[in-house]
Amino acid sequence: MRARDVFLLAFAYLSLLLVSAPAVAPAATIEGRVIHPTRPEAGVGLTVGLNGFLREGDTFESSTVTDEAGRFAFRGLPPQAFYALGTTYNGVKFSGGSVVFEEGKPQTQSLMFHIYDRTSDPGDSRIERVRLAIAREGGRYRVQQQVVINNPTLQVVVVDKQSPPLFRVALSPDHGTVTTGRGPLPEGTQVRNGTAEIRGPIFPGERGYTFAYDLPSLGARLETEIRVAEPLAQLEVVIRDFGIDVDAGTLYPSRPMREDDSIYLRYVGFDLAPNTRIPLRVLPLPPPTTPPPWFQPLLLLLVGGGLLLVVIRPIDPSVRVEAVAEETESDLERAAIVAALRDLEFDYETGKLSTEDRDRLREELRREAARTLARTREPEKPTGPTPCSCGRAPQPGDRFCAGCGKAL
Numbered sequence: 001m002r003a004r005d006v007f008l009l010a011f012a013y014l015s016l017l018l019v020s021a022p023a024v025a026p027a028a029t030i031e032g033r034v035i036h037p038t039r040p041e042a043g044v045g046l047t048v049g050l051n052g053f054l055r056e057g058d059t060f061e062s063s064t065v066t067d068e069a070g071r072f073a074f075r076g077l078p079p080q081a082f083y084a085l086g087t088t089y090n091g092v093k094f095s096g097g098s099v100v101f102e103e104g105k106p107q108t109q110s111l112m113f114h115i116y117d118r119t120s121d122p123g124d125s126r127i128e129r130v131r132l133a134i135a136r137e138g139g140r141y142r143v144q145q146q147v148v149i150n151n152p153t154l155q156v157v158v159v160d161k162q163s164p165p166l167f168r169v170a171l172s173p174d175h176g177t178v179t180t181g182r183g184p185l186p187e188g189t190q191v192r193n194g195t196a197e198i199r200g201p202i203f204p205g206e207r208g209y210t211f212a213y214d215l216p217s218l219g220a221r222l223e224t225e226i227r228v229a230e231p232l233a234q235l236e237v238v239i240r241d242f243g244i245d246v247d248a249g250t251l252y253p254s255r256p257m258r259e260d261d262s263i264y265l266r267y268v269g270f271d272l273a274p275n276t277r278i279p280l281r282v283l284p285l286p287p288p289t290t291p292p293p294w295f296q297p298l299l300l301l302l303v304g305g306g307l308l309l310v311v312i313r314p315i316d317p318s319v320r321v322e323a324v325a326e327e328t329e330s331d332l333e334r335a336a337i338v339a340a341l342r343d344l345e346f347d348y349e350t351g352k353l354s355t356e357d358r359d360r361l362r363e364e365l366r367r368e369a370a371r372t373l374a375r376t377r378e379p380e381k382p383t384g385p386t387p388c389s390c391g392r393a394p395q396p397g398d399r400f401c402a403g404c405g406k407a408l
Contacts, residue, residue: 028077028101032111034070034087037154042115043070046087048096050074053082079107089115092156092201116204118156122166125151125202129234130169132226133264134215134282136242141222141282143172144181145211151202158188158200165197169209170227174216181212195229220284228276235272238264243285249278252345337369 030050036042043066052060060081066072077083080103085096096113126149133144147169151157157166171178171194178191185191188199189209196211215224226237226249239246241256241263251267258264269278341362387393388401401407 026079026107027075028079028081029073029075029108030077030083030085030099030111031073031108032071032085032096032113034066034072034096035112035114036070037114037116040070042089042117044068046070046089046115048072048085048087051084052077054078055080077101079103085111085113087113087115090118092116092118092158116154116156118158118201119153120157120159120163122151122157122202123153125149125153125157125166127167127169127230127232128206129236130228130232131236131238132172133238133240134222135240135262136217136220141215141217143175143211143213143215145169145171145213147196147209147211148206149198149202149209150206151204154204156200156204157202161199163199165199166202167198168229169196169198169211170194170229171196171211171213172215172224172226174224176214178211178213180210185211194227222280222282224280226278226280228272228274228278230274232272232276233270235269237267237280239267239282241265245283245285247279247281247283249280251278254345337365341365 034043034046034048046066048064048066050060050062050064052062054060060078060083062074062077064072064074074083079101082098082100084098087094087096094113094115097111099109099111101107101109128148128150130148131146133146135142147167149167159166171191173194175194178185178196180186185196186209188201190197191211196209198209215222226235228235235251237248237251238257238259244265246265246267248267251269254266254268256263257266345358388404388406390401390404390406392401392404394401
């Protein structure tokens, strides 16, 4: 075999190997920058850590240091994986978010995250709202208590374990083990004497905390208490409806809501003072009663007899159906005002209106309701013949005044 033939045969064999070999996905790259809101130099020289979770179940760890502009890059990463990044600044751990590489997606992604100075002064930070979602699962009542804290500053608020807590969240009495629903409580949060104590870090903006626990119950019956440890602008309680009667004390019933193919009964409260206690009772409704076997044939017999009478007995055309009562104009006005008040509260609960706008519009509607009520209470003016100019009242049918003779 000539050398040319040998070369062509080897080239064809190598080409076949390359075609049949599985395609190797290119390595992934994550690049980004650490940013401080007021001091760019704060992001220089920070160690950025990376944790990767590969599709095969393996893990991957790496780290790098930011350059003089706060930039960082991770190159040559295994593709088709999930990566989480973070850094530590002034003793506070900051999450840099996460990145997912999937087949067919760009293998280079950019990520930027912020760091902030720390302080022990909460300033105007406060608990914005609390939401309790209660559901009966596996023969027990499970509570997901979500707390939203608003930090309007550009600083991270945190205190040490020996200091008083920044915020206190009262849990329902006789609660079970408290977790986040996905794992143990975060560092800086502990439960003591039925109260969750939060010492931070509280990051800028609105941040949520979740406390999950079970409540003791007597079968399907639940009797507990909702407690407020600190001033609270908004409280919401939602209870999964499986055929129940709920007594939520002073909370206002609101429109039911659908979530995860389930219906939840909803109750809300606003501007609650510290140490407020609201009793909560959930009672299962009795099962519907089954009629006796003879009820359905008797009902069919009565309905059939009524239809037969209608067929064989002609209807008197002189019979007229008269309305029992008609809504007056004032009734319609009152109904419209009640509907407007209900819609106003709903818009406020859903955040469409501020507290000032809600109070102003509610006061206007209340004044309009008062005017409508006053009109309905005005006595009717007496009707009859108009008196003559001389003061004498004419009799029905008179064409001239009997006193002065003047034509009426």
